[in-house]
Amino acid sequence: MVVVSMSNNNFDEIIKGMKSKKSNEETQDYLIKNLTPNQNKKLKEVLSDKEAIKKLLSTPKAQELLKKFTEDKND
Numbered sequence: 001m002v003v004v005s006m007s008n009n010n011f012d013e014i015i016k017g018m019k020s021k022k023s024n025e026e027t028q029d030y031l032i033k034n035l036t037p038n039q040n041k042k043l044k045e046v047l048s049d050k051e052a053i054k055k056l057l058s059t060p061k062a063q064e065l066l067k068k069f070t071e072d073k074n075d
Contacts, residue, residue, distance in 0.1 A: 015068045 014034055021027040023035060046052045056062050 012068075015065065020068065 014031075017030050017034060018027050020032055023074070035043065046056055057066075
């Protein structure tokens with residue numbers, strides 16, 4: 001499985017930035033600008049493979065990510 005690696009501080013920054021966006025297009029633009037080219041490539045690979053998405057979403061890190069996305073935007 002392909003994993004996009006980054007530090008916890010970078011991870012938290014990316015999550016915070018994504019939560020502030022109002023549309024999917026803004027979020028995509030934000031990711032393109034804030035992930036490295038290699039991270040963007042790996043993300044696109046995972047998103048194009050349904051089985052990889054299922055595996056990724058079942059990981060503890062993905063569960064943590066989903067929890068952060070569902071937290072109140074005022075955090």
